[in-house]
Structure formats: C-alpha cells, structure tokens
Amino acid sequence: MFDLIIKGGCLVGIDGTTLGTIGIKSNKIVLISKDEGNLSAKEVIDASGKLIFPGMIDCHVHLNEPGFEWREDILHGTRSAAAGGITTIIDMPLQNTPSPITAENFRAKARLLNDKAYVDFALWGGFIDNNLGHLNDLYGQGAASLKVFLGPVSSDYSPLDLGLLRAGLQQAAKLGIRIGIHCEDISIIRQEESNAQKEGRNNIADYLNSRPVIAEILAVTNVIELAKETKAKVHICHVSHPDVAEVIKKAKAAGLDVTAETCSHYLIFNDDIFKEKGPLFKCAPPIRSEKEREQLWAYVLDGTLDCLASDHSPCAPAEKEKGLSDIWQAWTGISGLQTTFQIMFNEMYHKRKLNPALLAKVLSYNPSRVFGLYPRKGALRLGSDADLVIVNPETPWNVESGDLFYKNPISAFVGTQGKGIVEKTIIRGEIVFDQGIFKVNEGFGIFINPRMM
Ligand SMILES: [Zn+2]
Numbered sequence: 230m231f232d233l234i235i236k237g238g239c240l241v242g243i244d245g246t247t248l249g250t251i252g253i254k255s256n257k258i259v260l261i262s263k264d265e266g267n268l269s270a271k272e273v274i275d276a277s278g279k280l281i282f283p284g285m286i287d288c289h290v291h292l293n294e295p296g297f298e299w300r301e302d303i304l305h306g307t308r309s310a311a312a313g314g315i316t317t318i319i320d321m322p323l324q325n326t327p328s329p330i331t332a333e334n335f336r337a338k339a340r341l342l343n344d345k346a347y348v349d350f351a352l353w354g355g356f357i358d359n360n361l362g363h364l365n366d367l368y369g370q371g372a373a374s375l376k377v378f379l380g381p382v383s384s385d386y387s388p389l390d391l392g393l394l395r396a397g398l399q400q401a402a403k404l405g406i407r408i409g410i411h412c413e414d415i416s417i418i419r420q421e422e423s424n425a426q427k428e429g430r431n432n433i434a435d436y437l438n439s440r441p442v443i444a445e446i447l448a449v450t451n452v453i454e455l456a457k458e459t460k461a462k463v464h465i466c467h468v469s470h471p472d473v474a475e476v477i478k479k480a481k482a483a484g485l486d487v488t489a490e491t492c493s494h495y496l497i498f499n500d501d502i503f504k505e506k507g508p509l510f511k512c513a514p515p516i517r518s519e520k521e522r523e524q525l526w527a528y529v530l531d532g533t534l535d536c537l538a539s540d541h542s543p544c545a546p547a548e549k550e551k552g553l554s555d556i557w558q559a560w561t562g563i564s565g566l567q568t569t570f571q572i573m574f575n576e577m578y579h580k581r582k583l584n585p586a587l588l589a590k591v592l593s594y595n596p597s598r599v600f601g602l603y604p605r606k607g608a609l610r611l612g613s614d615a616d617l618v619i620v621n622p623e624t625p626w627n628v629e630s631g632d633l634f635y636k637n638p639i640s641a642f643v644g645t646q647g648k649g650i651v652e653k654t655i656i657r658g659e660i661v662f663d664q665g666i667f668k669v670n671e672g673f674g675i676f677i678n679p680r681m682m
Contacts, residue, residue: 231260231270232658238276238619240609241283241585243594251281253615256657261609274653276619282589283609284316284616284656285570286596288373289466289490289538291562292318295341296326296385301543301564301636303345304671309567309634310348311662314651316616317606317677318348318566319373319596322355323386330355332366339370339676346674347667349616349656351602356397356408358387364397368404371678373600374464375406379448380413380513381422388415391451398461407488407599409464412448412473413514417441422557431555433504433511440515442470449473453480456487464599465489467540469514470521474528481533488599490536493572494563494641495525508552508559509641512542530587535595537573541566546639564640567633570618571626575647578622601679615658624650 233253240249240261252260252268260268292306310318320342322329329335335354342350354372356364364375377397378388389397394410401408421439425431449465453476456463468474468491480487494512499519503510510516517525528534542562552559565572570592577583589609597607605614627646630638654662661669 231268233272233274233615234268234270235274235276235281235617235619236265238279238281240281241589242609243586243590245584245586246280251609251617253658256615258609258611258613258615261611274619278621279652280585280620280622281609282314282585282618282620283593283607284618284654285314285592286317286319286602286606287315287539287541287566287569288319288536288596288600289321290318290541290566291321291323291543293324293543295338297324298636299545300324301541303342305634305636306541306566307345307347307674308667311654311667312634312651313567314570314618314620314654315566316348316618316654316656317350317602319351319353319600321353322376324383326385328355328357328386329367330357330360331363332370335367335370335372342674343672343676345671347661347669347671348674349677350674351600351677351679353409355386356389358389358393361393361396364400365404368406371676371680372406373602373679374409375401376409378411379452380411380415380444381418382411391455395455395459398455398459398463402459402461405462407462407464409466410448410452411466412445412452413440414444414447417444417447426557431557433507433556436511436556437500437515440513442472442517445470445473445514446476449476453485453487456485462486467492467495467514467538468534469495470517471524471528474525474533478528478531478533488535489533490538491525491529491534492538492540493565493569495522496529497572497576497645498522498641506641508549508556509639510563511552511556511559511561512540512563513561529591535591535599537569537591538596539565539569543635543637545637549639564635564637565642567635568628568640568642568645571650572642572645572647574620574649579648601682602677603682605682606677615655617655618651619653619655620649621652622649624648626650
C-alpha cells in the first residue's frame with residue numbers, strides 16, 4: 230500500500246522523459262514504473278498530460294530573515310518558492326542580522342526557518358572579514374557552502390580581499406566544503422562609480438558603465454587561480470556574461486572543481502530593457518547586451534553553467550523608486566524565486582524546443598550535486614525524498630503583481646508571459662501547493678544538512 234501514487238504523467242529525468250508511474254511511501258520515492266499495474270494507495274493523482282519534474286532546488290535565495298523582514302521573510306519567501314515549484318531553497322547569509330557567520334547564529338537561523346518554512350531548506354554560511362576562525366564550525370553545523378563577496382556589498386556584510394579568500398580556501402579544501410563567490414573586482418567598480426558620482430552622472434547607462442565585464446572576468450580569474458593553488462572547490466555565483474562563462478569552461482576543462490550558476494534575468498533580459506523600464510531591473514552583475522544575453526545560452530546548453538538560480542534579492546517598493554531619479558540610490562537585486570521555473574520552462578520547452586531534461590538538470594540535479602544534497606534531493610530516483618512538481622505544460626500565464634506571494638510583490642518579471650505552470654508541488658510525499666492553495670502549515674519545511682546525506 231502506497232501513501233501516494235502519481236500515474237499517467239511524463240516523468241522528467243536528467244537523460245530524458247518517459248511515461249510512467251511514481252509510488253511514494255514514508256516520504257520517499259519507492260516505485261518508478263513504466264506501467265500502472267494494479268497498485269493501491271491512500272491517494273492517487275492522475276497526471277495525464279502533465280510533466281513531472283524532480284523538486285527544484287534554488288541554490289541562491291535571499292530571504293532576509295532575521296533582520297530585514299520588510300524586504301522578505303521566511304513565510305512569504307517559502308510560500309513563493311512552493312508556488313514556483315521550488316521544493317528546497319539554499320538561503321544566503323545576507324541580508325541577515327545576525328548573519329550566520331558563527332555556529333550559534335547559524336543554528337538560530339536554522340531554528341527560525343524550521344519554525345516557519347513551507348519548503349525544505351539548506352543554508353549558506355557567511356565568510357566575511359572577521360570570521361575565518363569560524364569556518365570549521367559552520368561546516369560542522371551543516372552549511373551547504375560559504376558565501377564570499379569580492380565586489381561591493383551592502384553594509385551588513387563585508388567583501389574579502391584575495392589574501393583572506395586564499396586563507397579560507399585553504400581551510401575549505403581540507404574540509405571539502407565549496408565556497409561560493411560573488412565575482413566582481415571591487416577596485417574596478419569603485420573607480421568607475423566614484424568618477425560618475427563626482428560628476429553627477431546618475432542614470433542607468435552610468436550604472437552599467439561602472440560594472441564592466443572586465444570586473445567580473447578579473448574576479449573569476451583570480452578565484453580560479455586560487456582554486457587551482459589551494460585545490461578548493463569553488464562556485465561562481467550569478468554569471469552574467471559569455472566571456473566569464475568561457476573562463477569557467479576552460480577551468481573545468483583543465484580539471485578544476487569549479488561550478489557556476491546563472492539566473493533567468495541574464496537569460497531573458499537585455500540592457501535596453503533595463504534602460505527602458507528602470508530600477509526594477511538593477512542587479513549585480515548587471516544585465517548585459519542583447520548579443521551577450523543570447524551567447525550566454527550556449528554555456529547553459531554545454532553544461533558550463535551547472536545551475537540556474539533566482540538570486541531572489543527582494544526589497545520594498547520605495548527602495549526601487551528612489552532609483553528613478555538617481556540609479557545609484559536604487560536597491561540592487563531582482564525578485565525571482567517564484568517565477569524562475571515557469572520562465573525558464575517557457576524559454577526552454579516552448580521557445581527553444583529543448584528537452585525538459587535540461588531543466589531538471591540545471592534546477593534540480595546539478596544544484597543538489599554541487600551543494601551536497603544528493604541523493605536525498607534532486608532526482609526522480611528510488612530512495613530519494615518524494616519531492617515532485619507537476620506541471621501543466623500548456624497553461625498560459627502572465628506574471629502579475631497580484632500573483633506573487635512575496636512580502637513585496639514587485640519584480641522585473643511582472644508583465645512577462647508564457648506557457649506552463651506548476652499545478653502541484655509535493656515535498657517528501659506531501660502536497661504542499663495545489664493550484665493556488667497551500668496545503669501545509671508554516672514550519673513544514675525541514676533543514677537539510679549536507680553532512681548527513
Ligand atoms: Zn545573491
């Protein structure tokens with residue numbers, strides 16, 4: 230007797246799709262079969278005409294609790310995740326007060342999410358300019374990775390210089406933990422930024438000019454050289470430009486354990502849209518040109534960019550509105566947690582006619598592997614958590630503010646259109662989200678500790 234059977238759907242694996250039935254018992258996938266047979270279960274879902282994906286993992290999310298709940302909080306953020314087919318988030322250490330830069334803060338944050346989250350979660354630990362001595366402890370607490378900034382960062386966090394990053398990578402190599410890095414060279418940005426500000430230049434073109442791709446290339450090159458020397462595993466966050474991806478591709482070909490992610494905004498928007506539509510599209514690294522946007526796709530297809538993430542970086546509306554008259558004042562970040570899957574599904578499946586297996590790879594299997602959550606998460610596989618997303622591939626959608634479950638339902642993605650929506654999100658065999666309705670209570674989500682796989 231199964232707890233739940235899902236029959237008649239098209240199962241999306243990392244190698245392709247197949248029609249089949251999934252049987253779930255005690256939170257796990259216990260049957261994957263090509264025929265329906267004579268199975269009995271407490272509940273049966275007929276998924277005919279639907280696609281069944283492994284639960285998506287968003288490896289780069291900023292929920293902002295504790296400390297900055299007016300931007301986003303755990304309740305709103307994780308409900309948005311569930312509605313968007315994200316069954317596990319990996320939450321960033323900023324903006325948080327206190328930030329999980331010590332074991333104590335890390336445990337407190339995990340407890341908070343444990344009490345409130347609608348989806349499962351893993352956590353990034355913070356690596357800033359004064360906690361080198363805490364990295365071992367953060368590893369011990371189950372940090373999925375440690376987050377480093379080489380570029381400018383908001384005042385509650387601090388960027389690292391290369392010396393400190395190198396010392397951290399030496400430790401990380403011994404522990405086997407991956408360090409994830411926001412790669413933009415701070416000195417290049419500061420130079421351009423301060424020139425523009427001194428001269429009173431404050432429009433979007435000035436902002437774009439202050440974040441040239443060379444800043445990203447230099448930072449990634451430095452990180453890769455340090456990874457080579459220290460033999461540490463590194464993850465390059467939010468790659469925005471094909472030339473950066475090319476540097477990563479070469480490092481991978483040379484055998485280094487370098488992984489990378491990009492975000493849907495770099496794959497569907499260009500800098501003309503940013504200039505036309507304004508501060509909602511301000512993020513870092515910035516959105517690049519149309520030609521570069523299209524070229525970036527090649528690196529998703531060839532596997533250089535392992536993961537797709539939202540870099541969900543929310544704010545209050547006033548924090549974007551300030552940028553209408555002065556772009557430097559606008560919040561830097563885009564909210565995308567709820568829409569990443571549907572936008573990428575539309576792009577890949579409908580527009581580019583790609584096999585949905587690629588989506589299962591970049592949004593589920595690869596992030597699970599990269600951040601140590603495999604084999605519990607990230608695959609339609611016997612023995613894995615029954616995290617599943619049932620998608621109606623043909624339902625049209627139009628992202629409207631009123632559909633977003635964020636604390637602040639504003640996003641650069643409002644107004645985008647496409648086809649294919651998440652009908653049901655299932656986590657550990659429980660239906661969490663069902664056609665607009667949340668079926669579990671806050672605190673359903675649990676902490677996933679990569680040290681305990
Ligand atoms: Zn981020």
